[in-house]
Amino acid sequence: MAVSSQTNTNTTCYHCGENCTDNDITLSDKVFCCTGCKTVYEILNQYDLCEYYDLNSKPGISQRVAVRSDKFAFLDDEKIAQQLYLFRDDTQTHVSFYIPQIHCSSCLWLLENLHRLEKGVQRVTVNFSKKEVLIIYSHTGTSLRRVAEILTAIGYEPYISLQDLQRKKPAVNRQLVYQLGVAGFCFGNIMLLSFPDYFASAGGLDETFNRLFRYMNLVLALPVLLYSAQAFYKSAWSGLKHGFLNIDVPIVLAIFVTFIRSFAEVINGQPGYFDSMTGIVFFMLIGRVLQDKTYQGLSFDRDYTAYFPIAVSVIKEDKEIPTTLPELKTGDTIRIHNNELVPADGIIVRGKALIDYSFVTGESAPVSKSIGEIIYAGGRQLDGNLEILTIKEVAQSYLTSLWNRDELRNKEEKQVSFVHLLSRYFTWAVLFIAAVTATYWWVHEPARIWPAVTAILIIACPCALLLASSFTNGHILRILSRHRFYLRNAQAIENMANATHIVFDKTGTLTGKTGSSVIYYGDVLTPGQEVMIATLAAQSTHPLSRAIVQYCGDPVSRHIHDFQHFTGKGVCGWVDGFFIRLGNAAFTGAHRKNEQEGSIVYVSINEKLCGLFTIRNSYRSGLRQLMQQLQSVYPLSVLSGDNNHTITQLGQLMGNNATLLFEQQPADKLAYIISLQKKGKKVMMIGDGLNDAGALKQSDIGISLTEDSNNFTPASDGILHADQLPLLFSFIRLCKANKRIILISFILSLLYNITGLYFAVQGILSPLVAAILMPASSISIILITFSCSEWQGKRLYSKALQQMTDKSHIPD
Structure with missing residues (x-):
């Protein structure tokens, strides 16, 4: 017979909201799931910080897993600590910690009031999106280790990895924003100074003022040409060096042709097209800034240093000496504490190992190892402390070799955006039209070749395609990030x-990664028997034992003696006068018949087989x-x-x-x-x-x-x-909709180009027509890409709500 998991009435923890199965942990009529959560509450209550609980319901982080008291001892080493400092002078130190537990406004409030818990702390600034805190403290009043420990004590343990020592902190590149600012300033002023020329037929200003304004436009156009447009020059040159005609090549051509044509016309007393040129650069830079404003708090490129601790405990003269991983040498004996990552390949010299290699191999079942056997970097120790003799340095371990494959380092980026391919055909089409127009006017009226050809290159610039791509991509990225x-x-x-x-x-x-489906088959267990089984299973750190404890309910205080753990077989012991075995078929005296899929744990009481637990990961x-x-x-x-x-x-x-x-x-x-x-x-x-x-x-x-x-x-x-x-x-x-939106926008821009080409091929494109068509094209593209992508995003959101409502739990 199959018995499903029992239902318990649980009280939730006042601090973290997890279920409490032991209601004896109380304080001031408040129930806690563990002594760790109770301790955090006592700390906050002592310093009058219980407003933390008013901002959000049960905002805390579960403290069931205790942290070693000496976990941050390595921060006492000044050589290590100084590599974490952002700034340090005679009075204060600035340091930034990544704290993955930040999740709500209560976290924000508590961290910003850290100075009330630790007097040496002067100010805390929280970057909620990056889950980082910038802490300024007086090193005469506290220490880096103390700051890390006080954060851990209130449930916000900082995550410090080897990558923090080796990371390069690049200066923030604000050049694109500055270029946009310059282009916007010049474009706005050129438009203002061009108004007399737009309405010259209505009288306009005195010719002296017109000439002055045109030369002022020339001066304002120079910073845009020489500074703001640099991003397009670099991209175009990079493409040409590799024999590829990307979208920035015709844009750069249009910028230069527009400036040269406008310069010539200003010298000859004509208005020029500086407004169109600066407008092209301004609107395209807006799209590029929006697209490049990607989520800098996320790290898409990681190496092994992001997964390793900053230091390990090296055993020297029977003492634990905190040592940074780069200083770890072959032949050093290191102590791996419970639930810590193995940082280097080594041979076990003391203790028993139960290694979870799921992070490295994908195999979810832990592997038991004994003295004399090799364990590899990347595994996580699940069964107490362990000492190993390193046989390879960190940079030479199996784990790091996964990143250092030559075929991955030499992998070339082969993808080319369809936007660049489309612009290539578009560019050749424009050049073909320009050549036909030049040939026609060469035969009929050679004086019109220059104004006609340059007008074609100005008006047929593929900037609308780039705008459509930049704005659509940027908005789609933001919509996806919302989800x-x-x-x-x-x-x-x-x-x-x-x-x-x-x-x-x-x-x-x-x-x-967490959660499992447990089903019991066999004789019906009484509540008392379930408690005894849970009590025995709780003595082991094996994941299957933890799953059985979760199924049977947390154990209560029972007398256990002669507890034994047999690696790879099971556990046994006396609980309240009953001898209980949990383990494989041979260990419990069972016969392998009709076993269910999944991991199997048999149970026998007083050498009588009672049944078996099937334990499966949950999809x-x-x-x-x-x-x-x-x-x-x-x-x-x-x-x-x-x-x-x-x-x-x-x-x-x-x-x-x-x-x-x-x-x-x-x-x-x-x-x-x-x-x-x-x-x-x-x-x-x-x-x-x-x-x-x-x-x-x-x-x-x-x-x-x-x-x-x-x-x-x-x-x-x-x-x-x-x-x-x-x-x-x-x-x-x-x-997929992203591509369709870009194509729709491009088709619309073609209509503007065809209208402009009608005037351009005749050599009669006036600055007023160009000034109307260029901004109109750009603004309409922006509006269309925004509205279409937002509509697609709302469809995604409604679909998400429906799926979140309909989805059901599927057991393995």
Whole structure:
């Protein structure tokens, strides 16, 4: 018989909102899930900071997992600390910490009142979007270690990685904004000074003033030509050096031709087209600034240093000495504490290892290792403290080799935007029209060649296409970010729309990192027996034991003796006079018959087999509907580091035509992506861990799934919050709509170009006509791209609401 998980009536923790199964942890009629949450409340209450709880309901972070008291001891080393300082003088120090726990206005308020908890702190500024805090403190009143510890004590432990020591802090490049400002100032003033020429037929000003204003326009046009337009010159030159005619080449040609024509006309007493030239640069810079204003708080390019701690504990003369990873040498003995990452390949010399390699290999089951065996960097120790003798330095470990593959470092960017290809044909068409016009006037009236040809190059500038591309891409990027999907750049939008094959990682991508489905088969367990089983299982840190505790309910205080842990087999011990075994079939005396899919844990009481627990990872909510949508359009593949025990249900989820590959190492995943690309496929890869880093880099569009958009994401083209995975199909449709919007805008701009060409080929294009057509074209393009992309975004939002309402939980 199968028994489903029982239902308990729980009280939520006053601090963090998690369920409390032990209501004995109370203070002032308030219930807490653990002593850690209670301690944080006591600290806030002591310093009169309980307004924290008034701003948001249960805003705190769970403190169930205690932090080592000496975890930040390495910050006492001035050589390490000074690499984290942003600024330091005789009185104060500035330091910036990344704090992933920031999530609401209560966090913001508490962190900005940190000075009330620690007197040495002078000011705290929080960057909510980047989840960073800038802390200014007096180093005579406190220390960097103390600041880190006080943040940890209130639930906001700073995340400090090796990358923080090695990162280069580039100066903020504001040049594009300055160029836009100069172009806007000059364009506005040139338009104002050109009004007398626009209305010269109505009388206008005295010719002396007209001549003065025209020379003033010439002077104002020079900063735009020489400074503001530099971004287009660089791009055009870069394309020409590589033999590619990108969209900036005809734009630069139009800028120079317009300036030369206008300069000649001003010298000859005519008004010129400086307003059109500066308008072109101004509007295109607006689009470029909006498109380039990408989410700088996200790191799309990461290396192994982002995943490693800043320092480890090296054992010297029976003492733990904090040592930075770059200083770790082969032959050093290091202590790996519970739940810490193994930073270098090494041999176990003391303790037992239970290593979670899911981040490296994708295999979700922890691996047991004993003294004398090798463990590799990137694994996470799950079972107490461990000492290893390093056999390779950090930079030479297996983990770092995943980033240092030659085929990835030498990978060339082959994607070319359809906008550049379209502009190439457009440019040749314009040059053809100019050549035909020149030939015609050479025969009939040679004096009109110069005004006609230059007018064609001015009016037929593909700036509208660039505007449409820049504004649409920028707005689509912002719409996607509202739904916690962050793309690296505009090219990623196009690559996503062009994908023809989608590849998923399984562990951590299709299945959640936390949560499992537990079903018990066998004799009905009494509440007392469940408590005893939970009490025994709680003595082990194995993930399967934790799942059983979650199923049976938190243990209560029971007498346990003769507890034993047998690596790879199970645990046993006496609980209230009953001898209980939890483990595999051989350990509990069971026969392997009709086992269910998933991990199996048998239970026996007093050497009598009672039943078994099946423990399976849970698929993320809403996946079934997503896969049904994708199956109708794309071939699908799943690459898993796990074994194939879930092949039946995974096949039902992904469809009959999906390719399912198991026991895939990182090199296997990379090779599979390459094989698809050799067949002409445009591959979209969705993964989450380091084991997917190579495949994500190699794919045409790599998307990293994450529970936290600022942390633990491999190098990728996009970062997608895990909760938003069911909306992937809607995101793809929005990226496809992006191309349609640009094409619609381009067709509209052609109508303006045809109107202008009517005057240009005749050599009668006046400054007034150009001044009307150019801004009208630009403004209408901006309005159309904004309204169309916003409409598509609202469709996505309504679809998101519907899917969030309809999605159901799918067990593995």
